[in-house]
Amino acid sequence: MANDSTTSWREQVSLAAYVAVIVSLALLAITPAVMLQRLTSVVQDNDQIYEPASLLERELTFQYERKIAELRALLVSSDRRYFDSYRDARAAEAVILGRLEPLVQQISPVAVQRLALVRRVAAEWHVWDDSLAAEAIALDDYEATRLARQRILEDSTFASTARLRAEIDLQSDAAIEVSAAEFRRQRLLALGLGAIALLAALAVGWFAWRQRSLTGQLQWALSEESRLRAAERTAREQVTMILESITDAFFAVDRAWVITYVNSEAERLLHRRREQLVGRHLWDEFAPAVGTPFQGEYERAMAEQQAVEFEEYYAPLAIWVDVRAFPTAQGLSVFFRDITRRKQLQEERERLLVSEREARAEAVRRRDELERVTESRTRLMRGFSHDLKNPLGAADGYAQLLEEGIMGDISPKQKESVGRIRISIQTALRLIHDLLELARAEAGQIELVPTLADAAELARGSAEDFRAQAAAAGLELEVRASGPVEVRTDVTRVRQILSNLLSNAVKYTPSGRITVETEARSKQDDQADHPWVSIAVSDSGPGIPAEKREAIFQEFTRLDPDAPHGAGVGLAISRRIARLLGGDIVVDSDLGRGSTFTLWLPAGVAE
Ligand code: ADP
DSSP: OHHHHHHHHHHHHHHHHHHHHHHHHHHHHHHHHHHHHHHHHHHHHIIIIIHHHHHHHHHHHHHHHHHHHHHHHHHHHOOTHHHHHHHHHHHHHHHHHHHHHHHHHHHOHHHHHHHHHHHHHHHHHHHHHHHHHTTSSOHHHIIIIIHHHHHHHHHHHHHHHHHHHHHHHHHHHHHHHHHHHHHHHHHHHHHHHHHHHHHHHHHHHHHHHHHHHHHHHHHHHHHHHHHHHHHHHHHHHHHHHHHHHSSSEEEEEETTOBEEEEOHHHHHHHTOOHHHHTTSBHHHHTGGGTTSHHHHHHHHHHHHTOOEEEEEEEGGGTEEEEEEEEEOSSEEEEEEEEOHHHHHHHHHHHHHHHHHHHHHHHHHHHHHHHHHHHHHHHHHHHHHHHHHHHHHHHHHHHHHHHHTTTTSOOOHHHHHHHHHHHHHHHHHHHHHHHHHHHHHHHTTOOOOOOEEEEHHHHHHHHHHHHHHHHHHTTEEEEEEESSOOEEEEOHHHHHHHHHHHHHHHHHHOOSEEEEEEEEEESOBTTBOSSOEEEEEEEEOSOOOOGGGTTGGGSTTOOSSTTOSSOOSOHHHHHHHHHHHTTOEEEEEEETTTEEEEEEEEESSBOO
């Protein structure tokens, strides 16, 4: 309002300034013309009225003086010729008066009166003179009776003409004075108008300058406004682009819960197109959410002007959503994402955790059970072995007495039978011994005595124990070692393992050769933690099928169950002892060509 009134005030003042400039310039343009017209009329009046009137008055006076002169000449000389001059003067007087009459009428009523007086006085003055000129009066009569009176009338006439002249001069001067005053007034007016025009022009200039600066400001404001509009448009587009490119679903509502925006991810999750949602009431469109935490949380966010965050299940769409709602100036902005998969995984994980806990408890239970069983088996086997070993040992003793004939002579056939009994008893004793070893190894009850030894020497010693056996079986036995290979281990146990491996090699190799090779290695297979020593026993036997290579390390597992030798526990015991020594036994085999059993021992101190 204030601005409007200021603007209209300015407009009115600037209009007034324009009008003032135009009017004063117009008046300024008129003023010289008016002045010129006034001046012209004064000059004209002077030329056509005052100047001729003044001249005529002087001529009249001259004619009166001429009349007097002619008459006096007549009186002095009595020459009648002067009568003609007198009449000429009178005729001239009549002409002059005729011309003067219209002029004095234009001068003033006083001048008219004064000319009338001149006529009257002159007429009276002329009566006697004319009579004399008409010779109605004798010269002598005239001089004697009339001269004195004529003199008085003559003076009156001149006085009248003088007064007429004074009136003409007065009016002439007055006219000049009036025009001079008018001229001064016009000059003052011109000056005033000039000043007004100047002031108005200054005002117009100031307004024009104001106008220009205001126009400039307006243009700047307009361009600024359009720039801001463009910036706002760009910002809006960027926001839309961001809202469309974010992975979260997004929608916005105003304070009346009317949906104002829905991004494409929200369209996808809600299975609704934005055209179906924008402009609609949120709780009409999602009626099932009324009364649920969705409504409660959104209303809380709006009422407390505070962001809220929650996870909730939306039954109509069968999805879990993670929601974050932020109050805005316009209403509420809601971001949400589908966390159904995460929830499922979480539930799955929790389920797995429970079953893992259960499995672990079960494993602990089983391990305890196993330990218990193992221990009782060990105890049982130990007692059982003891109980078997003693009677078997006694039986063997008696069989030996029989075999050697100490209990009396026996026939060669009986001796052979006793021999077989003894072999069976010893096989049974070996088996009992092996089972006892296995039980001990399983229970970790094998006592180790580590000493520093040369592994190559150990291997050679063990091989030599089997040289005779190998030779008897027609097998070649070769021992290879690059030099002394130091190892700190339980020598007896290593020998026990090597004996088992060599015994197997001899047992299961029908022909060919057996090689024992000792090496110091930087790594055990692929593991590279510390130096290792390997003792490999290779044979040219039948080999072991790949699928059986691990099974043969299980107790009582044999490739050929009908084979006469062995009970299938040797490798099981050997691996357990090797592992107790900090190493292991692995097998590599080429089916039909042979097998290599390698004992790995750590090169350091065996614990
Ligand atoms: P066993 O007393 O039966 O020899 P082991 O535990 O020493 O018991 O060996 C288990 C089985 O592994 C043997 O029965 C045999 O079938 C197989 N085996 C062991 N060593 C060899 C080898 N050098 N060549 C072929 N088969 C072998």
